[in-house]
Amino acid sequence: MAMAYLAWRLARRSCPSSLQVTSFPVVQLHMNRTAMRASQKDFENSMNQVKLLKKDPGNEVKLKLYALYKQATEGPCNMPKPGVFDLINKAKWDAWNALGSLPKEAARQNYVDLVSSLSPSLESSSQVEPGTDRKSTGFETLVVTSEDGITKIMFNRPKKKNAINTEMYHEIMRALKAASKDDSIITVLTGNGDYYSSGNDLTNFTDIPPGGVEEKAKNNAVLLREFVGCFIDFPKPLIAVVNGPAVGISVTLLGLFDAVYASDRATFHTPFSHLGQSPEGCSSYTFPKIMSPAKALRISKEVIRKREREKLHAVNAEECNVLQGRWLSDECTNAVVNFLSRKSKL
Numbered sequence: 001m002a003m004a005y006l007a008w009r010l011a012r013r014s015c016p017s018s019l020q021v022t023s024f025p026v027v028q029l030h031m032n033r034t035a036m037r038a039s040q041k042d043f044e045n046s047m048n049q050v051k052l053l054k055k056d057p058g059n060e061v062k063l064k065l066y067a068l069y070k071q072a073t074e075g076p077c078n079m080p081k082p083g084v085f086d087l088i089n090k091a092k093w094d095a096w097n098a099l100g101s102l103p104k105e106a107a108r109q110n111y112v113d114l115v116s117s118l119s120p121s122l123e124s125s126s127q128v129e130p131g132t133d134r135k136s137t138g139f140e141t142l143v144v145t146s147e148d149g150i151t152k153i154m155f156n157r158p159k160k161k162n163a164i165n166t167e168m169y170h171e172i173m174r175a176l177k178a179a180s181k182d183d184s185i186i187t188v189l190t191g192n193g194d195y196y197s198s199g200n201d202l203t204n205f206t207d208i209p210p211g212g213v214e215e216k217a218k219n220n221a222v223l224l225r226e227f228v229g230c231f232i233d234f235p236k237p238l239i240a241v242v243n244g245p246a247v248g249i250s251v252t253l254l255g256l257f258d259a260v261y262a263s264d265r266a267t268f269h270t271p272f273s274h275l276g277q278s279p280e281g282c283s284s285y286t287f288p289k290i291m292s293p294a295k296a297l298r299i300s301k302e303v304i305r306k307r308e309r310e311k312l313h314a315v316n317a318e319e320c321n322v323l324q325g326r327w328l329s330d331e332c333t334n335a336v337v338n339f340l341s342r343k344s345k346l
């Protein structure tokens with residue numbers, strides 16, 4: 001959440017065009033936590049995490065943790081130096097004293113970084129169980145939390161690279177609708193695990209209803225149109241924190257966001273032709289147009305979006321019509337079958 005908050009603060013200050021690295025306003029965000037300030041809450045969470053460590057991290061690390069904790073809470077070493085035979089206290093004193101005049105905030109950050117490096121699984125589990133965050137339940141494919149005026153919608157199918165299946169399309173729409181009415185100021189979308197999202201779950205094409213593939217294509221087009229419509233109409237500033245690779249619809253949608261922050265692990269891939277498909281998510285309109293400035297307070301967003309809304313809905317409808325045909329094409333069918341039978345990847 002600290003990352004999302006930083007993203008929002010950066011977006012509010014300014015969004016220099018020199019930082020925009022693709023056609024939509026992406027800001028390269030290095031996720032190395034040393035670049036950020038750990039809050040008191042992050043620090044407290046890390047202290048709790050230390051207690052949960054399953055493996056003894058060893059004396060060297062324990063001394064480092066001790067020293068950083070003392071520095072973060074009391075400042076530079078203020079204890080008299082223990083005698084040489086008081087081995088344990090002498091080792092502790094040495095470790096603390098070695099931090100010199102390191103500021104408390106830096107010590108706090110280093111403590112948090114050290115704890116998260118001890119067990120990567122702690123980091124991800126703390127994302128999914130954010131402690132005191134207000135957490136919405138009732139989602140199978142998302143983790144939705146609200147804290148400090150920010151609602152965070154996190155894609156949560158990490159084993160499937162956060163591919164968006166039918167259930168997830170519906171849950172994202174539901175989460176967006178709730179976020180538009182809750183007391184948060186901004187909404188952040190991000191992914192759990194190594195991927196932001198691998199895009200449409202290609203198994204969405206396999207569950208054929210009694211009406212056959214035509215009915216399936218039509219149903220998908222209706223769902224897609226409604227889904228993209230929710231992004232067009234979303235009233236509050238919408239921020240993407242792209243934590244890893246993004247594919248297909250998870251990329252094309254970004255043109256409807258107000259700011260996109262990319263970690264150094266993020267990549268963007270739109271395999272339209274590889275899959276025998278055509279653009280969606282209004283990208284045929286937003287990508288060439290290049291998004292206007294990323295600063296988007298709610299009121300100015302309304303003014304900007306008012307002029308665009310009708311056009312965007314028309315683009316969305318047209319894209320869905322064309323796609324409905326593409327999904328029945330040999331190219332698309334073969335691409336999906338190839339992926340599902342593991343003959344091809346991106």
Ligand SMILES: CCCCC/C=C/CC(=O)SCCNC(=O)CCNC(=O)[C@H](O)C(C)(C)COP(=O)(O)OP(=O)(O)OC[C@H]1O[C@@H](n2cnc3c(N)ncnc32)[C@H](O)[C@@H]1OP(=O)(O)O
Pocket residue numbers: 159160161163164169198199200201202203204220221223224247248249250271275277280339344345346
């Ligand atoms: C309502 C319908 C609307 C449709 C709107 C249209 C949208 C357009 C698009 O979004 S097009 C983009 C579609 N996505 C892709 O083509 C990506 C396909 N996936 C891959 O190429 C690879 O999985 C990868 C490059 C993303 C990751 O490769 P890696 O080798 O690192 O990992 P695995 O392939 O082993 O993946 C792990 C498991 O996740 C499953 N998976 C990943 N992505 C998808 C996906 N998009 N659809 C379905 N399943 C996906 C993968 O099958 C593995 O599952 P398994 O462990 O059970 O084998």
